Amino acid sequence: xxQFLFVLSLLFALQLSAQTDSExxxxxxxxxxxxxxxxxxxxxxxxQIGSRLSGSxxxxxxxxxxxxxxxxxxxxxxxxxxxxxxxxxxxxxxFAYIETSPGKTTSVNICxxxxxxxxxxxxxxxxxxxxxxxxxxxxxxKDKIAGKIVFFNRPMQADAIRTFDAYSGAVDQRSSGAxxxxxxxxxxxxxRSMNLRLDNFPHTGNTGYGDLPPSKHIPAAxxxxxxxxxxxxxxxxxxxxxxxxxxxxxxxxxxxxxxVIGEIKGSEFPNEYIVVGxxxxxxxxxxxxxxxxxxxxxxxxxxxxxxxIGYKPKRTLRVVLFMNEENGLRGGTEYAKVAKEKGExxxxxxESDSGGFTPRGFSFDTSDETFVTKAQxxxxxxxxxxxxxFVKGYGGADxxxxxxxxxxxxxxxxDSQRYFDYHHAKIDAFDAINKRELELGTATMASMIYLIxxxxxx
Amino acid sequence: xxQFLFVLSLLFALQLSAQTDSExxxxxxxxxxxxxxxxxxxxxxxxQIGSRLSGSxxxxxxxxxxxxxxxxxxxxxxxxxxxxxxxxxxxxxxFAYIETSPGKTTSVNICxxxxxxxxxxxxxxxxxxxxxxxxxxxxxxKDKIAGKIVFFNRPMQADAIRTFDAYSGAVDQRSSGAxxxxxxxxxxxxxRSMNLRLDNFPHTGNTGYGDLPPSKHIPAAxxxxxxxxxxxxxxxxxxxxxxxxxxxxxxxxxxxxxxVIGEIKGSEFPNEYIVVGxxxxxxxxxxxxxxxxxxxxxxxxxxxxxxxIGYKPKRTLRVVLFMNEENGLRGGTEYAKVAKEKGExxxxxxESDSGGFTPRGFSFDTSDETFVTKAQxxxxxxxxxxxxxFVKGYGGADxxxxxxxxxxxxxxxxDSQRYFDYHHAKIDAFDAINKRELELGTATMASMIYLIxxxxxx
Numbered sequence: 005x006x007q008f009l010f011v012l013s014l015l016f017a018l019q020l021s022a023q024t025d026s027e028x029x030x031x032x033x034x035x036x037x038x039x040x041x042x043x044x045x046x047x048x049x050x051x052q053i054g055s056r057l058s059g060s061x062x063x064x065x066x067x068x069x070x071x072x073x074x075x076x077x078x079x080x081x082x083x084x085x086x087x088x089x090x091x092x093x094x095x096x097x098x099f100a101y102i103e104t105s106p107g108k109t110t111s112v113n114i115c116x117x118x119x120x121x122x123x124x125x126x127x128x129x130x131x132x133x134x135x136x137x138x139x140x141x142x143x144x145x146k147d148k149i150a151g152k153i154v155f156f157n158r159p160m161q162a163d164a165i166r167t168f169d170a171y172s173g174a175v176d177q178r179s180s181g182a183x184x185x186x187x188x189x190x191x192x193x194x195x196r197s198m199n200l201r202l203d204n205f206p207h208t209g210n211t212g213y214g215d216l217p218p219s220k221h222i223p224a225a226x227x228x229x230x231x232x233x234x235x236x237x238x239x240x241x242x243x244x245x246x247x248x249x250x251x252x253x254x255x256x257x258x259x260x261x262x263x264v265i266g267e268i269k270g271s272e273f274p275n276e277y278i279v280v281g282x283x284x285x286x287x288x289x290x291x292x293x294x295x296x297x298x299x300x301x302x303x304x305x306x307x308x309x310x311x312x313i314g315y316k317p318k319r320t321l322r323v324v325l326f327m328n329e330e331n332g333l334r335g336g337t338e339y340a341k342v343a344k345e346k347g348e349x350x351x352x353x354x355e356s357d358s359g360g361f362t363p364r365g366f367s368f369d370t371s372d373e374t375f376v377t378k379a380q381x382x383x384x385x386x387x388x389x390x391x392x393x394f395v396k397g398y399g400g401a402d403x404x405x406x407x408x409x410x411x412x413x414x415x416x417x418x419d420s421q422r423y424f425d426y427h428h429a430k431i432d433a434f435d436a437i438n439k440r441e442l443e444l445g446t447a448t449m450a451s452m453i454y455l456i457x458x459x460x461x462x
Numbered sequence: 463x464x465q466f467l468f469v470l471s472l473l474f475a476l477q478l479s480a481q482t483d484s485e486x487x488x489x490x491x492x493x494x495x496x497x498x499x500x501x502x503x504x505x506x507x508x509x510q511i512g513s514r515l516s517g518s519x520x521x522x523x524x525x526x527x528x529x530x531x532x533x534x535x536x537x538x539x540x541x542x543x544x545x546x547x548x549x550x551x552x553x554x555x556x557f558a559y560i561e562t563s564p565g566k567t568t569s570v571n572i573c574x575x576x577x578x579x580x581x582x583x584x585x586x587x588x589x590x591x592x593x594x595x596x597x598x599x600x601x602x603x604k605d606k607i608a609g610k611i612v613f614f615n616r617p618m619q620a621d622a623i624r625t626f627d628a629y630s631g632a633v634d635q636r637s638s639g640a641x642x643x644x645x646x647x648x649x650x651x652x653x654r655s656m657n658l659r660l661d662n663f664p665h666t667g668n669t670g671y672g673d674l675p676p677s678k679h680i681p682a683a684x685x686x687x688x689x690x691x692x693x694x695x696x697x698x699x700x701x702x703x704x705x706x707x708x709x710x711x712x713x714x715x716x717x718x719x720x721x722v723i724g725e726i727k728g729s730e731f732p733n734e735y736i737v738v739g740x741x742x743x744x745x746x747x748x749x750x751x752x753x754x755x756x757x758x759x760x761x762x763x764x765x766x767x768x769x770x771i772g773y774k775p776k777r778t779l780r781v782v783l784f785m786n787e788e789n790g791l792r793g794g795t796e797y798a799k800v801a802k803e804k805g806e807x808x809x810x811x812x813e814s815d816s817g818g819f820t821p822r823g824f825s826f827d828t829s830d831e832t833f834v835t836k837a838q839x840x841x842x843x844x845x846x847x848x849x850x851x852f853v854k855g856y857g858g859a860d861x862x863x864x865x866x867x868x869x870x871x872x873x874x875x876x877d878s879q880r881y882f883d884y885h886h887a888k889i890d891a892f893d894a895i896n897k898r899e900l901e902l903g904t905a906t907m908a909s910m911i912y913l914i915x916x917x918x919x920x
Contacts, residue, residue: 037621163495165847165902200898362820362877364848389623390822392850419820419877421898440658440879444623 036447050434059091074266084262095252112231127250150189279353283329290432298360326402340405355400361418363448365393494905508892517549542720553710570689585708608647728777737811741787748890756818784860798863813858819876821906823851
């Protein structure tokens with residue numbers, strides 16, 4: 005019986021190799037849409053485990069769960085790669101209000117930014133100075149800023165077509181607003197949430213103090229876009245209003261965590277590595293379904309789907325679920341370090357970290373100018389699946405440390421219009437996931453991995 | 463002052479004519495995303511008015527509201543075009559259960575199909591025969607079917623990439639299942655909802671009895687996909703289970719309604735008409751935000767945005783909000799009839815009726831084979847907006863009656879993955895609308911209308 009099954013699987017593999025690429029892609033898409041596992045994996049990750057901030061119990065459970073699921077797939081090897089990660093905890097829910105006159109207050113929705121220090125136990129209350137940029141801060145100087153709460157309120161640019169461009173154009177307020185405001189004696193910063201919609205949800209995300217000594221760290225929080233509008237409106241009527249907030253967040257000691265890795269050994273070029281991955285950690289407010297549970301389950305399903313259709317890779321395929329993208333990038337850094345130490349020749353790494361939305365294509369980060377042209381020749385293969393973007397651009401944070409002269413880094417590009425509605429907010433939750441969109445993403449990624457494995461990157 | 467404003471607007475118009483197409487498109491997209499009105503119009507239509515089934519109070523209010531809003535835009539002419547429409551009412555909420563043995567029942571979610579007759583007051587209860595197709599019905603014949611409820615349970619095809627293809631491949635069960643089942647003596651039909659997801663919402667939609675005399679009409683209802691799975695599972699265990707349902711729907715006499723039309727007269731070719739539209743009626747379960755409130759407000763905003771950027775059309779541009787697409791197509795039919803009577807030369811009609819999702823492109827229905835090639839030459843103009851589909855295909859139901867040898871009918875194509883989650887169900891509601899996706903659609907449509915006006919269709 006075993007021999008019979010062996011012959012059968014051999015025949016299956018031979019049959020596959022006789023297929024055209026377009027037939028293989030058809031098989032990949034059909035399998036993803038009819039027998040995909042990504043949605044049910046994500047259901048578990050989001051609804052049974054929940055948020056997965058580095059160092060949290062959720063992150064630990066997610067490591068165990070995804071390893072267990074990869075173990076079931078019959079890959080050649082599944083293992084955990086140890087990595088020490090920072091542990092930041094939010095503590096008790098934040099509380100904030102605008103005080104228009106003593107005793108007259110309006111509550112607003114805020115959340116501590118990741119990495120921020122707490123306010124004093126009694127909170128912080130001060131006058132507010134609204135700025136649109138760090139430049140403006142510099143122009144105002146110490147006179148206008150000292151003793152105040154700086155309110156960064158430059159909205160994401162509504163007419164950027166790719167919302168990631170709008171994000172890049174605004175996120176400096178969140179990532180470095182606090183450390184810049186300190187220079188002028190600010191007591192705290194409040195940042196308009198990185199969100200293109202007007203709603204009530206504050207969006208967290210990392211902030212950094214750079215080289216400032218801990219004694220100089222000031223608390224930083226995000227305010228919902230609706231409340232940013234309210235605060236700005238009140239300030240335009242009365243510059244003397246005060247803002248109060250309280251948060252208990254804390255940076256603890258680093259703790260042990262892991263990247264989760266699964267591998268199918270290549271039959272012809274086992275030391276040529278092709279990586280597909282996402283990051284297993286998430287922020288703590290939602291359950292991280294889009295950021296980046298989606299990318300993780302899609303990456304897992306890429307290997308599963310290729311196996312299911314009987315594809316035997318020539319090169320070694322690895323799924324890597326990176327730990328700690330959000331507030332440290334320790335997982336990506338460690339993975340690249342170990343790969344280098346072991347002399348593993350990584351030729352291609354694909355990251356899915358832009359949400360589980362309808363796939364639009366790929367952006368390639370490579371010093372090999374000819375590769376993008378080569379990839380564009382595959383466009384007709386993807387046309388039936390409405391995947392049309394094959395451009396030079398960003399790869400991904402976790403795969404970034406793998407960059408060298410020869411590797412091609414690739415970012416999976418999905419429709420970005422809704423991404424920042426959910427990103428780092430409590431509504432980044434499973435009900436914002438559409439099964440088909442997620443599965444089409446899996447198929448698109450698996451198709452690219454198949455083509456890279458078959459034809460290489462040169 | 464008036465003269466000054468006139469000169470100013472003249473200068474503005476001259477300036478626009480000196481712009482490249484890509485500059486004009488940039489202006490259109492920016493205006494839509496930063497100063498669009500479609501979202502707030504839809505908010506009113508959905509949340510203040512609600513569902514708009516032909517002949518209902520909602521439909522009447524929607525006619526008045528959209529006319530009033532068009533009146534405010536300063537178009538050259540706004541008017542109502544009278545059309546008699548069918549009036550079907552759902553009556554009291556439907557009720558249904560599966561009876562596995564006397565007294566042992568499981569409630570299920572159903573809704574009457576549009577146009578269906580009621581059950582007897584006491585409901586209908588009978589054994590169930592499950593079929594996957596009308597063909598299968600024909601094969602089973604009278605012996606197996608007479609006296610039973612026919613349960614059509616062929617799912618929409620999960621691996622169709624364009625969900626409208628999956629819809630076309632399954633909707634015969636809903637639209638003609640009842641009249642086919644009658645031939646073999648069925649007492650009623652239950653149809654699996656046209657929905658690619660598994661959930662609890664029944665999806666309504668039209669069913670027709672063809673030439674059958676009223677005495678032969680049998681009640682027809684949709685069952686949610688989850689409950690279709692339950693019913694099918696129970697039937698596989700026990701063929702003798704019974705299904706009960708009760709519905710009070712009724713076809714009343716035709717009533718007066720209207721298409722809502724607004725127009726900007728063409729400066730060079732006033733008798734060449736370019737139409738952009740959607741249908742103002744909706745089904746009654748949700749508020750019809752995607753189907754087709756979105757298409758209506760986008761079409762209205764197309765004229766508003768073009769006016770706002772100072773564009774003076776050479777041809778006559780019309781926005782048409784058609785009445786009664788869902789259950790009669792009387793509005794589309796009447797509009798085409800009047801256009802013909804008046805000798806209006808319609809050269810292009812664009813319909814948006816696939817939901818307010820991220821735009822992907824256009825499908826063109828024309829006997830002029832060269833037009834699609836011409837339109838494809840505009841692709842580079844749309845590339846910055848990630849709009850990439852310019853294909854031969856379907857135009858739209860409401861504009862269909864305009865078809866002749868010279869007109870180009872065009873369907874606005876948006877991302878279709880989520881459309882059938884909402885379509886004709888109570889969750890087709892405003893919270894399923896993303897502002898940016900809606901506005902990007904408006905801009906994409908306005909850009910096409912601009913190009914057609916400028917260059918014609920030949």
